[in-house]
Amino acid sequence: MTRSALAAAFGLATAVVMLAVAMPEPAFAQNASQIARVRAGNSCPGCNLFQGDFSYMEARGLNLSGSRLRQANLSLSVMNRTRFTNADLRDVDAYGGVFSSSRFGGANLTNASFVGAYLEGSDFSGATLDGANFSGAQMQRSTGLTQRQLNRACGDAETRLPGSLRIPAC
Template sequence: MKRTIRLSLIAAAVAALATPVVAQNAGQIASVQAGRSCAGCNLFQGDFSGLEARGLNLSGSRLRQSDLSLSVMNRTRFSNADLRDVEAYGGVFSSSNFSGANMTNASFVGAYLEGANFLGATLSGTNLSGAQLARATGLTQRQLDQACGDGSTVLPGRLRIPAC
Protein backbone atom coordinates (compact mmCIF):
# COMPACT_ATOMS: atom_id res chain seq x y z
CA MET A 1 0.00 0.00 0.00
CA LYS A 2 2.80 2.45 0.92
CA ARG A 3 4.61 1.54 -2.29
CA THR A 4 1.48 2.28 -4.35
CA ILE A 5 1.07 5.67 -2.69
CA ARG A 6 4.74 6.49 -3.27
CA LEU A 7 4.51 5.48 -6.93
CA SER A 8 1.37 7.57 -7.35
CA LEU A 9 3.11 10.61 -5.83
CA ILE A 10 6.13 10.12 -8.07
CA ALA A 11 3.90 9.77 -11.13
CA ALA A 12 2.04 12.95 -10.20
CA ALA A 13 5.31 14.84 -9.74
CA VAL A 14 6.64 13.66 -13.11
CA ALA A 15 3.38 14.66 -14.81
CA ALA A 16 3.52 18.12 -13.20
CA LEU A 17 7.07 18.63 -14.43
CA ALA A 18 6.19 17.46 -17.92
CA THR A 19 3.29 19.92 -18.20
CA PRO A 20 4.41 23.02 -20.13
CA VAL A 21 4.46 26.24 -18.15
CA VAL A 22 2.65 29.13 -19.78
CA ALA A 23 5.29 31.84 -19.74
CA GLN A 24 3.25 34.49 -21.53
CA ASN A 25 -0.07 35.10 -23.21
CA ALA A 26 0.51 35.88 -26.89
CA GLY A 27 -3.05 37.15 -27.35
CA GLN A 28 -2.69 39.60 -24.48
CA ILE A 29 0.69 40.77 -25.79
CA ALA A 30 -0.83 41.34 -29.26
CA SER A 31 -3.68 43.29 -27.68
CA VAL A 32 -1.27 45.70 -25.95
CA GLN A 33 0.84 45.95 -29.12
CA ALA A 34 -2.38 47.11 -30.82
CA GLY A 35 -2.72 49.86 -28.19
CA ARG A 36 -5.33 48.31 -25.90
CA SER A 37 -5.28 48.22 -22.10
CA CYS A 38 -4.74 44.89 -20.38
CA ALA A 39 -4.80 45.14 -16.57
CA GLY A 40 -3.59 42.01 -14.80
CA CYS A 41 -2.31 40.43 -18.01
CA ASN A 42 0.63 38.08 -18.52
CA LEU A 43 2.90 40.08 -20.83
CA PHE A 44 6.10 38.26 -19.85
CA GLN A 45 8.94 38.95 -22.34
CA GLY A 46 6.62 40.98 -24.58
CA ASP A 47 8.14 43.16 -27.28
CA PHE A 48 6.65 46.64 -26.93
CA SER A 49 9.67 48.50 -28.29
CA GLY A 50 8.66 51.58 -30.25
CA LEU A 51 5.01 51.27 -29.15
CA GLU A 52 3.09 54.55 -29.15
CA ALA A 53 0.08 54.11 -26.91
CA ARG A 54 -0.97 56.63 -24.30
CA GLY A 55 -3.18 56.15 -21.27
CA LEU A 56 -3.07 52.36 -21.12
CA ASN A 57 -4.08 50.46 -18.01
CA LEU A 58 -1.45 47.76 -17.37
CA SER A 59 -1.97 47.73 -13.60
CA GLY A 60 -1.04 44.45 -11.97
CA SER A 61 0.33 43.05 -15.24
CA ARG A 62 3.39 40.85 -15.50
CA LEU A 63 5.78 42.64 -17.85
CA ARG A 64 8.90 40.95 -16.52
CA GLN A 65 11.76 40.90 -19.08
CA SER A 66 9.69 42.88 -21.58
CA ASP A 67 11.18 45.38 -24.02
CA LEU A 68 9.72 48.89 -23.73
CA SER A 69 12.67 50.59 -25.44
CA LEU A 70 11.87 53.80 -27.32
CA SER A 71 8.17 53.41 -26.54
CA VAL A 72 5.89 56.36 -25.82
CA MET A 73 3.51 55.36 -23.05
CA ASN A 74 2.50 58.62 -21.37
CA ARG A 75 -0.18 58.45 -18.65
CA THR A 76 0.05 54.63 -18.57
CA ARG A 77 -0.89 52.85 -15.34
CA PHE A 78 1.82 50.37 -14.29
CA SER A 79 0.69 50.34 -10.66
CA ASN A 80 1.52 47.08 -8.86
CA ALA A 81 2.96 45.64 -12.10
CA ASP A 82 5.89 43.23 -12.31
CA LEU A 83 8.50 45.23 -14.23
CA ARG A 84 11.52 43.23 -13.11
CA ASP A 85 14.33 43.08 -15.67
CA VAL A 86 12.44 45.35 -18.12
CA GLU A 87 14.46 47.15 -20.82
CA ALA A 88 13.01 50.64 -21.29
CA TYR A 89 15.92 52.49 -22.91
CA GLY A 90 14.85 55.92 -24.15
CA GLY A 91 11.18 55.33 -23.36
CA VAL A 92 8.77 58.19 -22.68
CA PHE A 93 6.56 57.60 -19.64
CA SER A 94 5.53 61.10 -18.55
CA SER A 95 2.76 61.20 -15.94
CA SER A 96 2.69 57.38 -15.80
CA ASN A 97 1.86 55.60 -12.56
CA PHE A 98 4.47 53.14 -11.26
CA SER A 99 3.12 53.10 -7.68
CA GLY A 100 3.73 49.75 -6.01
CA ALA A 101 5.46 48.37 -9.13
CA ASN A 102 8.40 45.99 -8.79
CA MET A 103 11.09 47.50 -11.02
CA THR A 104 13.97 45.37 -9.71
CA ASN A 105 16.93 45.30 -12.14
CA ALA A 106 15.01 47.24 -14.78
CA SER A 107 16.83 49.58 -17.16
CA PHE A 108 15.29 53.00 -17.73
CA VAL A 109 18.47 54.49 -19.22
CA GLY A 110 17.67 57.79 -20.92
CA ALA A 111 13.95 57.44 -20.13
CA TYR A 112 11.69 60.47 -19.79
CA LEU A 113 9.75 60.05 -16.53
CA GLU A 114 8.60 63.61 -15.80
CA GLY A 115 5.51 63.62 -13.59
CA ALA A 116 5.61 59.84 -13.09
CA ASN A 117 4.46 58.48 -9.72
CA PHE A 118 6.81 56.06 -7.92
CA LEU A 119 5.04 55.84 -4.55
CA GLY A 120 6.00 52.49 -3.01
CA ALA A 121 7.78 51.23 -6.13
CA THR A 122 10.71 48.84 -5.70
CA LEU A 123 13.78 50.25 -7.47
CA SER A 124 16.41 47.75 -6.33
CA GLY A 125 19.06 47.53 -9.05
CA THR A 126 17.12 49.83 -11.39
CA ASN A 127 19.38 51.74 -13.79
CA LEU A 128 18.18 55.33 -14.17
CA SER A 129 21.27 56.69 -15.94
CA GLY A 130 20.34 59.74 -17.99
CA ALA A 131 16.69 59.51 -16.92
CA GLN A 132 14.64 62.69 -16.55
CA LEU A 133 12.74 62.59 -13.23
CA ALA A 134 12.74 66.25 -12.14
CA ARG A 135 8.96 66.36 -11.65
CA ALA A 136 8.52 62.71 -10.59
CA THR A 137 6.48 62.14 -7.43
CA GLY A 138 6.57 59.54 -4.69
CA LEU A 139 10.35 59.05 -4.93
CA THR A 140 12.26 58.69 -1.69
CA GLN A 141 15.95 58.69 -0.95
CA ARG A 142 15.59 55.14 0.35
CA GLN A 143 14.24 53.97 -3.03
CA LEU A 144 16.99 55.76 -4.94
CA ASP A 145 19.71 54.35 -2.65
CA GLN A 146 18.79 50.93 -4.08
CA ALA A 147 18.94 52.15 -7.71
CA CYS A 148 21.76 53.71 -9.72
CA GLY A 149 22.25 56.53 -12.19
CA ASP A 150 24.88 58.89 -13.51
CA GLY A 151 25.70 62.59 -13.74
CA SER A 152 22.98 63.17 -16.33
CA THR A 153 20.18 61.64 -14.19
CA VAL A 154 17.85 64.51 -13.25
CA LEU A 155 16.05 64.04 -9.92
CA PRO A 156 13.51 66.11 -8.00
CA GLY A 157 14.54 68.31 -5.10
CA ARG A 158 17.61 67.29 -3.16
CA LEU A 159 17.41 63.60 -3.95
CA ARG A 160 20.56 61.89 -5.13
CA ILE A 161 21.36 58.53 -6.69
CA PRO A 162 24.42 56.28 -6.44
CA ALA A 163 26.52 55.90 -9.58
CA CYS A 164 26.15 52.74 -11.62
Protein backbone atom coordinates in the same frame (compact mmCIF):
# COMPACT_ATOMS: atom_id res chain seq x y z
CA MET B 1 17.31 -9.73 -22.83
CA THR B 2 19.32 -10.84 -19.82
CA ARG B 3 18.13 -10.27 -16.31
CA SER B 4 20.87 -7.67 -15.63
CA ALA B 5 20.09 -5.78 -18.87
CA LEU B 6 16.39 -5.77 -17.96
CA ALA B 7 17.18 -4.46 -14.48
CA ALA B 8 19.38 -1.70 -15.94
CA ALA B 9 16.67 -0.67 -18.42
CA PHE B 10 14.06 -0.64 -15.65
CA GLY B 11 16.40 1.44 -13.45
CA LEU B 12 16.95 3.97 -16.24
CA ALA B 13 13.23 4.24 -16.95
CA THR B 14 12.52 4.75 -13.25
CA ALA B 15 15.16 7.49 -13.05
CA VAL B 16 13.66 9.32 -16.03
CA VAL B 17 10.16 9.18 -14.52
CA MET B 18 11.46 10.37 -11.14
CA LEU B 19 13.32 13.26 -12.80
CA ALA B 20 10.21 14.32 -14.70
CA VAL B 21 8.14 14.25 -11.53
CA ALA B 22 10.77 16.20 -9.56
CA MET B 23 11.02 19.02 -12.10
CA PRO B 24 9.25 22.21 -11.04
CA GLU B 25 6.17 23.44 -12.83
CA PRO B 26 7.04 25.74 -15.73
CA ALA B 27 6.57 29.47 -15.17
CA PHE B 28 3.53 31.02 -16.72
CA ALA B 29 4.53 31.76 -20.31
CA GLN B 30 3.49 34.91 -22.08
CA ASN B 31 -0.02 35.28 -23.41
CA ALA B 32 0.33 36.10 -27.12
CA SER B 33 -3.25 37.34 -27.52
CA GLN B 34 -2.88 39.72 -24.58
CA ILE B 35 0.43 41.01 -25.94
CA ALA B 36 -1.22 41.59 -29.33
CA ARG B 37 -4.06 43.46 -27.63
CA VAL B 38 -1.59 45.86 -25.97
CA ARG B 39 0.45 46.23 -29.17
CA ALA B 40 -2.80 47.31 -30.84
CA GLY B 41 -3.07 50.12 -28.27
CA ASN B 42 -5.59 48.58 -25.88
CA SER B 43 -5.48 48.44 -22.08
CA CYS B 44 -4.94 45.08 -20.44
CA PRO B 45 -4.96 45.27 -16.63
CA GLY B 46 -3.78 42.10 -14.90
CA CYS B 47 -2.51 40.58 -18.15
CA ASN B 48 0.44 38.23 -18.65
CA LEU B 49 2.75 40.22 -20.92
CA PHE B 50 5.91 38.33 -19.92
CA GLN B 51 8.77 39.03 -22.35
CA GLY B 52 6.45 41.00 -24.63
CA ASP B 53 8.03 43.21 -27.27
CA PHE B 54 6.56 46.71 -27.01
CA SER B 55 9.61 48.50 -28.40
CA TYR B 56 8.93 51.53 -30.59
CA MET B 57 5.25 51.36 -29.61
CA GLU B 58 3.20 54.55 -29.26
CA ALA B 59 0.21 54.39 -26.95
CA ARG B 60 -1.09 56.81 -24.37
CA GLY B 61 -3.23 56.32 -21.30
CA LEU B 62 -3.10 52.52 -21.21
CA ASN B 63 -4.13 50.65 -18.07
CA LEU B 64 -1.58 47.89 -17.43
CA SER B 65 -2.11 47.84 -13.67
CA GLY B 66 -1.23 44.54 -12.05
CA SER B 67 0.14 43.14 -15.31
CA ARG B 68 3.17 40.90 -15.57
CA LEU B 69 5.62 42.69 -17.86
CA ARG B 70 8.70 40.94 -16.52
CA GLN B 71 11.57 40.94 -19.06
CA ALA B 72 9.45 42.92 -21.53
CA ASN B 73 11.07 45.23 -24.08
CA LEU B 74 9.75 48.79 -23.77
CA SER B 75 12.75 50.39 -25.49
CA LEU B 76 12.08 53.61 -27.37
CA SER B 77 8.35 53.31 -26.72
CA VAL B 78 6.08 56.24 -25.92
CA MET B 79 3.62 55.32 -23.16
CA ASN B 80 2.63 58.62 -21.58
CA ARG B 81 -0.03 58.54 -18.84
CA THR B 82 0.12 54.73 -18.67
CA ARG B 83 -0.86 52.99 -15.43
CA PHE B 84 1.74 50.42 -14.36
CA THR B 85 0.39 50.41 -10.79
CA ASN B 86 1.34 47.20 -8.94
CA ALA B 87 2.76 45.72 -12.16
CA ASP B 88 5.69 43.31 -12.34
CA LEU B 89 8.32 45.23 -14.30
CA ARG B 90 11.33 43.23 -13.13
CA ASP B 91 14.15 43.08 -15.65
CA VAL B 92 12.35 45.23 -18.27
CA ASP B 93 14.38 47.11 -20.85
CA ALA B 94 12.90 50.58 -21.22
CA TYR B 95 15.93 52.25 -22.82
CA GLY B 96 15.02 55.70 -24.16
CA GLY B 97 11.31 55.21 -23.44
CA VAL B 98 8.95 58.11 -22.81
CA PHE B 99 6.69 57.56 -19.80
CA SER B 100 5.67 61.08 -18.77
CA SER B 101 2.91 61.28 -16.16
CA SER B 102 2.77 57.47 -15.89
CA ARG B 103 1.95 55.70 -12.63
CA PHE B 104 4.42 53.17 -11.22
CA GLY B 105 2.98 53.13 -7.69
CA GLY B 106 3.58 49.79 -5.97
CA ALA B 107 5.23 48.37 -9.11
CA ASN B 108 8.27 46.11 -8.91
CA LEU B 109 11.04 47.60 -11.07
CA THR B 110 13.82 45.35 -9.72
CA ASN B 111 16.76 45.30 -12.15
CA ALA B 112 14.81 47.31 -14.73
CA SER B 113 16.75 49.49 -17.19
CA PHE B 114 15.35 52.97 -17.71
CA VAL B 115 18.59 54.30 -19.23
CA GLY B 116 17.87 57.58 -21.01
CA ALA B 117 14.13 57.34 -20.24
CA TYR B 118 11.88 60.37 -19.90
CA LEU B 119 9.87 59.96 -16.69
CA GLU B 120 8.82 63.54 -15.94
CA GLY B 121 5.63 63.73 -13.86
CA SER B 122 5.56 59.97 -13.21
CA ASP B 123 4.55 58.64 -9.78
CA PHE B 124 6.78 56.09 -8.04
CA SER B 125 4.98 55.91 -4.67
CA GLY B 126 5.82 52.59 -3.02
CA ALA B 127 7.62 51.22 -6.09
CA THR B 128 10.48 48.76 -5.64
CA LEU B 129 13.56 50.11 -7.43
CA ASP B 130 16.18 47.56 -6.28
CA GLY B 131 18.93 47.39 -8.91
CA ALA B 132 17.04 49.62 -11.37
CA ASN B 133 19.28 51.66 -13.69
CA PHE B 134 18.16 55.26 -14.27
CA SER B 135 21.36 56.50 -15.96
CA GLY B 136 20.54 59.58 -18.00
CA ALA B 137 16.85 59.43 -17.02
CA GLN B 138 14.86 62.65 -16.76
CA MET B 139 12.88 62.48 -13.49
CA GLN B 140 12.95 66.06 -12.13
CA ARG B 141 9.17 66.35 -11.85
CA SER B 142 8.56 62.74 -10.77
CA THR B 143 6.67 62.22 -7.53
CA GLY B 144 6.59 59.58 -4.82
CA LEU B 145 10.36 59.02 -4.91
CA THR B 146 12.23 58.63 -1.63
CA GLN B 147 15.93 58.63 -0.89
CA ARG B 148 15.53 55.10 0.47
CA GLN B 149 14.15 53.87 -2.89
CA LEU B 150 16.90 55.62 -4.85
CA ASN B 151 19.64 54.25 -2.57
CA ARG B 152 18.75 50.79 -3.93
CA ALA B 153 18.83 51.93 -7.59
CA CYS B 154 21.60 53.53 -9.62
CA GLY B 155 22.17 56.30 -12.13
CA ASP B 156 24.86 58.65 -13.37
CA ALA B 157 25.74 62.34 -13.54
CA GLU B 158 23.09 62.81 -16.25
CA THR B 159 20.22 61.43 -14.12
CA ARG B 160 17.89 64.30 -13.24
CA LEU B 161 15.99 63.92 -9.95
CA PRO B 162 13.57 66.10 -8.00
CA GLY B 163 14.82 68.39 -5.21
CA SER B 164 17.80 67.22 -3.19
CA LEU B 165 17.39 63.51 -3.98
CA ARG B 166 20.53 61.67 -5.06
CA ILE B 167 21.18 58.31 -6.70
CA PRO B 168 24.29 56.08 -6.38
CA ALA B 169 26.45 55.66 -9.46
CA CYS B 170 26.06 52.45 -11.45
